[in-house]
Amino acid sequence: MGLWNELDNTNKRPICTCDAASKYATMAEQDQVHQVVMGLDDDTYSNVRSRTLALDPLPSLEKIFMMVQQEKNHTRVMSEQDH
Numbered sequence: 001m002g003l004w005n006e007l008d009n010t011n012k013r014p015i016c017t018c019d020a021a022s023k024y025a026t027m028a029e030q031d032q033v034h035q036v037v038m039g040l041d042d043d044t045y046s047n048v049r050s051r052t053l054a055l056d057p058l059p060s061l062e063k064i065f066m067m068v069q070q071e072k073n074h075t076r077v078m079s080e081q082d083h
């Protein structure tokens with residue numbers, strides 16, 4: 001998730017050690033998950049989007065990446081079977 005780290009480096013947030021810091025970090029990660037999921041191509045990854053948004057709690061970005069890769073591989077295999 002290098003791109004998110006670069007964004008975090010440019011947008012300095014105040015350092016906080018209270019309980020709210022962990023809640024804020026969780027909310028920020030969930031925002032990133034929503035941005036990634038909603039940015040997926042409708043035609044190709046609508047299944048991944050609907051499955052992901054139905055999960056509680058939301059999966060990590062790494063898990064979503066794995067789900068997208070799995071869907072991509074499945075689509076490729078099914079396409080090869082059709083030909």
